[in-house]
Amino acid sequence: MESTRKHMARCACGAVRFGFDVDPVLVVLCHCLDCKKASGGEALCLLGVPEGDFTLSSGQPxxxxxxxxxxxxxxxNFCAGCGSRLFTSNLPSFPGLLFVTLGSLDRPEGIRPAMEIFTSRRLDWATPLDVPQFDTMPG
Known part of the structure; x- marks a missing residue:
């Protein structure tokens, strides 16, 4: 099943692998404090993927x-072995969607953020992308 998925992803050690076929319904670059803490970086790029299209092919996050x-x-959700952050689930604001980290994809080429959120927390040295900007969560 794994080799037939359009988008394949895995943790750094390869113990947890998953995939999905549909293109993400939403791609955001998030600057909120939670994403900064979870990623260890200035922002985290997340891809909204329907839960029904997501398949865990090995390991258990x-x-x-x-x-x-x-x-x-x-x-x-992360790999218990290597600690890689993989996806976020059970978001009440987005029922039916998982948010996969861009860094977990084997081939992230061609996937670009459609918006930046929580830009009020963006560090001053980070350059805004040419996409819609939101100080907080839009909606």
Whole structure:
């Protein structure tokens, strides 16, 4: 099944592998504090993928339930072996979607953010992309 998926992803050690066929329905570059802490970087690029198209092909990610700045309690899923952040699930604001990290994809070429969110937290040295900008979560 793994080789037939359009988009394949894995953790750094390769223990957890997953894939999906549809192109992401949403691609965001998030500058919120939660994403910065989880990624260890200035921002995190996330791809919205329908849960029904997502297939876990090997390994079992570990889920960390947390309360985000918005007050929601999504699950941050990562590899228990190497610690790679893989996807976020159970977001009340986005029922039916998982948010896959761009860095987990084997071939991320051609995937570009459609918007930047929580730009009020963007560091001053980070250059805004030429996409819609939102100080907080749009909606």
């Amino acid at each position: 570990k889920a960390f339930r947390y309360t985000s700045a918005s007050g929601n309690g999504p699950d941050r």
